[in-house]
Amino acid sequence: ExxxxxxxxxxxxxxxxxxxxxxxxxxxxxxxxxxxxxxxxxxxxxxxxxxxxxxxxxxxxxxxxxxxxxxxxxxxxxxxxxxxxxxxxxxxEENIETFARDGLKEDKPSAHTILDQFKWSPEDMNAVMVEIQEGAQPEEAAKNWVNEHTDMVEEWTNGADEVEGEEISLAYVAWDSEIASTNVVAQVLMSMGYDVELTQLDAASMFIAVSEGDADAMVAGWLPITHADLLDEYGDTMERLGPNLEGAKxxxxxxxxxxxxxxxxxxx
Ligand code: PBE
CATH class of the missing domain: 3.40.190.100 (Glycine betaine-binding periplasmic protein; domain 2)
Known part of the structure; x- marks a missing residue:
């Protein structure tokens, strides 16, 4: 006792x-x-x-x-x-934020628009995570979620033009939450014609990759506390697009x- x-x-x-x-x-x-x-x-x-x-x-x-x-x-x-x-x-409460490399807006405006508009809820993210935990491949769970939530996906892609096989790279860390979000964003970008490359890194390397332009974007910055030191160090050399999920902890x-x-x- x-x-x-x-x-x-x-x-x-x-x-x-x-x-x-x-x-x-x-x-x-x-x-x-x-x-x-x-x-x-x-x-x-x-x-x-x-x-x-x-x-x-x-x-x-x-x-x-x-x-x-x-x-x-x-x-x-x-x-x-x-x-x-x-x-x-x-x-x-933490938010999960999206970051893009400097220059992405000019180079790949459609992807930038989608990344900027990507926003969902803890319940949405949970649904994808649970499906993966129950055995689905991340791509498959993400695809299912995207197919079942066309209204939200339309909001994210609003104003973005389709492209033809343009490349885009997303960095992420193999945390279950980020496996879910990154795969969902990848599916949406693919549906708009992008050729998406996902690169799995550790937290610092993910911030460095976006800051140095080796990756185009990431949707995995936990703030204001969890990644505060990484934001301090690399935040000035990337574009902060704001929260894609509120109410994390x-x-x-x-x-x-x-x-x-x-x-x-x-x-x-
Ligand atoms: N996490 C999940 C990360 C952010 C996302 C809480 C494990 C971290 O502690 O850096």
Missing amino acids: SGSSVGEEMDYEIVGIEPGAGIMKATTSAIEEYDSLKGWELIESSSAAMAAELGKAIEDEEPVIVTGWTPHWMFAKYDLKYLEDPQGLYGE TGLVVPSYVEADSIEDLKP
């Missing part, structure tokens, strides 16, 4: 994702800033391995703590809760049966 047993049962380990993710940096700060996390360790992993470990712990009804975020299919599949973060290290996540409601309920 005491908090210390929860920590002990978790081996004082937080299951993380890829190094370089904003949530890994925030969690490193949390371990430094919260007395309750003194002596805890953040384990580097991958988004897929984190989700697998969470699922296994839930199957075994064991305590586990992961770096989590929403939109994410795991909140649809499992009964989970965010631990309160009284110091606000993970921020409040990051934090430490546990199954609801874990006897802690706040990061401060954990014990060193």
Whole structure:
């Protein structure tokens, strides 16, 4: 019943994702800033391995703590809760923003228009993520969503002309949320005649690719907190097109049966 047993049962380990993710940096700060996390360790992993470990712990009804975020299919599949973060290290609500390389507007105006108008909701993103988690290929889930939401797609493509096989490259990170969004945007660009190349990178490399013009755009900037350092460093050399999704969130996540409601309920 005491908090210390929860920590002990978790081996004082937080299951993380890829190094370089904003949530890994925030969690490193949390371990430094919260007395309750003194002596805890953040384990580097991958988004897929984190989700697998969470699922296994839930199957075994064991305590586990992961770096989590929403939109994410795991909140649809499992009964989970965010631990309160009284110091606000993970921020409040995040937006996911679209960025284009400088000059894209002049070079590929149709793609720029579509990227600028791309905007959907956490529920929309969730639907694509869940379909992928249930076994669909990302392209297939994205195509299905696009076919079922022609009204929204029409809004995004409004004012954009079709092209003939022009190339466009999108950078993204293999976070489930970004696999979903990037594939949806890719399908829409393809439907307008673009030849789309997707490049999977880590978070910093994604910002660098757009900033240096090696990629045309990305739809995966989490702000104001998660990627604040990357925006600071590379934001001046790219075009910020604004939020494509509002109401995202990051934090430490546990199954609801874990006897802690706040990061401060954990014990060193
Ligand atoms: N995430 C998903 C990313 C942003 C999108 C929360 C894992 C990160 O922490 O950088």
